[in-house]
Amino acid sequence: MSGQPRCVQVLNGALAEIFETRDDVILLGEDLLDPYGGAFKVSEGLSDRWPERVLTTPISEASLFGVAAGMALRGRRPILEIMFGDFIALGFDQIVNGISKFREMFDDQVAVPLVVRTPMGGRRGYGPTHSQSLEKLLMGVPGIVVVATSECHDLRALLVSAVDDDRPVFLIENKLMYGRPNRRPVGGYLDELRVVETETRYPALTFSGSDFEGGAATIVTYGGMLPIVLEAATELILEHEVFCEVVALSQLLPLDLEPVVESVARTGACVTAEEGGLTGGVGAEIAARVQERSWGDLRRPVQRVAAHDGVIPAARELENQALPGVRDVIDAVAAVAGVRI
Amino acid sequence: MTLLERQYEQMLTIRRFEETLLRLFSEGKLTGTTHTYIGQEADAVGVIAHLDPERDVVFSNHRCHGHYIAFTGDLFGLLSEVMGRSTGTCGGKGGSQHLHRGNFYSNGVQGSIVPVSTGIALAEKEKGTGAVTTVFVGDGTLGQGALYECLNMASLWSLPLLVVVENNHYAQTTPRHLAVAGDIRARGAAFGIETDELDSTDVEEIHSAAQRAVDHVRTTGRPFFLVLHTYRFSPHSKGDDFRDPEEIAQRRAHDPLLVAGARLDGDVRARIDEAVERLIAETVEAAEAAPVAGA
Ligand SMILES: Cc1ncc(C[n+]2csc(CCOP(=O)(O)OP(=O)(O)O)c2C)c(N)n1
Ligand SMILES: [Mg+2]
Numbered sequence: 001m002s003g004q005p006r007c008v009q010v011l012n013g014a015l016a017e018i019f020e021t022r023d024d025v026i027l028l029g030e031d032l033l034d035p036y037g038g039a040f041k042v043s044e045g046l047s048d049r050w051p052e053r054v055l056t057t058p059i060s061e062a063s064l065f066g067v068a069a070g071m072a073l074r075g076r077r078p079i080l081e082i083m084f085g086d087f088i089a090l091g092f093d094q095i096v097n098g099i100s101k102f103r104e105m106f107d108d109q110v111a112v113p114l115v116v117r118t119p120m121g122g123r124r125g126y127g128p129t130h131s132q133s134l135e136k137l138l139m140g141v142p143g144i145v146v147v148a149t150s151e152c153h154d155l156r157a158l159l160v161s162a163v164d165d166d167r168p169v170f171l172i173e174n175k176l177m178y179g180r181p182n183r184r185p186v187g188g189y190l191d192e193l194r195v196v197e198t199e200t201r202y203p204a205l206t207f208s209g210s211d212f213e214g215g216a217a218t219i220v221t222y223g224g225m226l227p228i229v230l231e232a233a234t235e236l237i238l239e240h241e242v243f244c245e246v247v248a249l250s251q252l253l254p255l256d257l258e259p260v261v262e263s264v265a266r267t268g269a270c271v272t273a274e275e276g277g278l279t280g281g282v283g284a285e286i287a288a289r290v291q292e293r294s295w296g297d298l299r300r301p302v303q304r305v306a307a308h309d310g311v312i313p314a315a316r317e318l319e320n321q322a323l324p325g326v327r328d329v330i331d332a333v334a335a336v337a338g339v340r341i
Numbered sequence: 342m343t344l345l346e347r348q349y350e351q352m353l354t355i356r357r358f359e360e361t362l363l364r365l366f367s368e369g370k371l372t373g374t375t376h377t378y379i380g381q382e383a384d385a386v387g388v389i390a391h392l393d394p395e396r397d398v399v400f401s402n403h404r405c406h407g408h409y410i411a412f413t414g415d416l417f418g419l420l421s422e423v424m425g426r427s428t429g430t431c432g433g434k435g436g437s438q439h440l441h442r443g444n445f446y447s448n449g450v451q452g453s454i455v456p457v458s459t460g461i462a463l464a465e466k467e468k469g470t471g472a473v474t475t476v477f478v479g480d481g482t483l484g485q486g487a488l489y490e491c492l493n494m495a496s497l498w499s500l501p502l503l504v505v506v507e508n509n510h511y512a513q514t515t516p517r518h519l520a521v522a523g524d525i526r527a528r529g530a531a532f533g534i535e536t537d538e539l540d541s542t543d544v545e546e547i548h549s550a551a552q553r554a555v556d557h558v559r560t561t562g563r564p565f566f567l568v569l570h571t572y573r574f575s576p577h578s579k580g581d582d583f584r585d586p587e588e589i590a591q592r593r594a595h596d597p598l599l600v601a602g603a604r605l606d607g608d609v610r611a612r613i614d615e616a617v618e619r620l621i622a623e624t625v626e627a628a629e630a631a632p633v634a635g636a
Contacts, residue, residue, distance in 0.1 A: 055498075058497070060490035060494065063455070063456035063491050064456070066453060066460060066487070067457075067459050067460035067463060068460060069457050070458060070462070073460070073464075074398075074460075074461050075464065076464045078460075094457075097448065097450045098453055105434050106434075106439070106441035107432040107435070107441070109431075109441055109442075
């Protein structure tokens with residue numbers, strides 16, 4: 001496992017590969033130039049090799065989303081790096097009234113093939129405005145694609161697919177993920193868990209500790225919550241002999257429901273787990289749809305695990321209390337599965 | 342046709358088109374909204390004459406009909422779009438403020454078009470097309486911060502972007518002095534961008550100033566900030582005019598159609614007038630006969 005490259009290296013390599021294979025791609029964002037190479041080093045080494053294709057910008061997020069849109073309208077494939085996911089808030093006019101709408105409101109005469117890459121997530125003590133998971137705000141914006149990366153997904157493939165996509169794609173990265181190994185399943189297994197991967201453009205991974213012979217619950221998650229959910233699932237097996245399936249989505253919007261519905265048909269219960277705030281979250285949308293589609297399979301109502309609705313404090317213990325952890329996932333599984341833990 | 346005759350014909354076409362929209366609204370044949378360009382026609386005609394629709398790009402705002410007509414000449418696509426017909430330039434999805442055809446775009450959120458235009462200019466520069474991207478904004482839109490982010494980037498990155506500020510002295514009902522502090526032209530100059538300013542309804546004067554502006558962008562590849570002081574004679578939208586009628590009457594004495602028309606031979610002018618009336622009538626008839634979108 002330690003032989004696997006770190007996620008940041010995989011993303012960096014994918015960017016280099018994209019530059020090598022396409023000449024219509026430009027990377028823009030703040031502080032991208034070498035030797036710094038971006039706040040999380042994803043673009044390291046790129047501006048030295050391709051000085052004309054890495055554009056370091058002023059601090060102008062409100063406009064940068066529109067700049068990328070304009071480039072995309074004219075046949076380029078811009079990749080916009082937003083230094084912290086929190087700052088997508090500055091771009092919402094462009095996202096809601098431009099990027100997401102141009103194609104349909106101009107009657108399919110245009111496409112907006114841009115990629116926004118940005119890290120979400122906390123657990124680094126950055127405090128209230130640099131730790132959020134705001135992808136839930138994008139869920140209500142039809143016309144864009146929201147893709148969450150995780151340390152178990154093929155990060156190279158996700159990034160290449162996003163750049164090849166003719167639609168605007170928001171690629172949600174994660175601050176803790178960058179430094180971790182890109183833990184890909186080998187031979188259909190990740191450690192002791194069996195893993196199946198959908199053959200979709202933005203795949204979902206389903207993990208099972210019982211060879212997909214059913215289980216106590218399906219835990220639907222994505223992004224930075226995946227390692228926490230896998231830890232919870234492993235603890236449930238080892239310490240309580242409770243077997244769950246874990247569905248790790250990458251395509252959040254349009255919501256990739258099929259793997260969830262299939263898993264719930266086997267387990268009869270569903271928990272959603274995300275690092276973003278509870279109210280109006282990704283889990284709320286998943287829960288609503290699972291209850292519409294899988295009502296007959298469900299033994300109990302869907303439970304959501306999420307951050308508390310409030311700021312994410314900087315101090316470590318306070319931050320831990322605000323964000324969902326292994327214990328929250330285990331408790332939610334116990335609740336939907338009707339077991340005492 | 343001489344240049345002036347063509348300019349007059351284009352301005353009159355825009356004028357009659359917009360008057361027709363207001364009439365159709367009052368007859369209940371149009372729904373939604375519209376922002377007419379009545380009084381400002383010389384700006385669109387004077388500037389857009391220097392642009393090549395095959396190569397250059399125009400991004401306009403809510404008050405976009407004049408720019409659209411001057412750039413594309415597509416009256417039927419515009420009227421049927423505003424009338425909600427499937428033959429509209431966006432199939433009826435965009436309506437009055439959201440137009441696209443060829444290299445023309447518009448969007449109805451104040452200021453948000455400037456970043457997109459900046460990106461377009463950047464793309465065209467990268468592709469080496471030689472295109473000039475022109476974005477039209479009103480005086481009220483000078484309140485939007487994104488505009489200044491873009492002046493900064495356009496200057497930093499030497500983008501072939503022409504920003505035309507049409508100062509008609511009002512933003513909806515808000516007079517300029519309640520919304521715009523300081524000097525307008527200085528806003529462009531502050532970013533190291535070449536600027537010019539003109540207070541005129543004379544299409545020939547505007548044509549010359551715009552020529553210098555477009556030439557500058559084309560030859561240097563750098564942005565240009567052109568301020569055109571103007572006035573709209575009609576309401577902001579429909580029936581929402583709170584300005585002093587005396588002020589409007591004084592401005593109407595400098596109607597761009599009067600200024601240009603007075604320089605034309607009487608017979609020539611009458612022939613143009615007649616041809617434009619006919620064209621508009623035919624367009625209305627065709628659009629009314631076109632299929633309703635979604636029906
Ligand atoms: C962001 C935003 N705020 C408010 C409006 C509503 N609105 C439409 S036009 C307008 C006035 C615009 O004034 P100006 O920029 O001077 O252009 P003009 O209408 O005079 O051509 C306003 C406030 C809008 N479309 N977009
Ligand atoms: Mg105005």
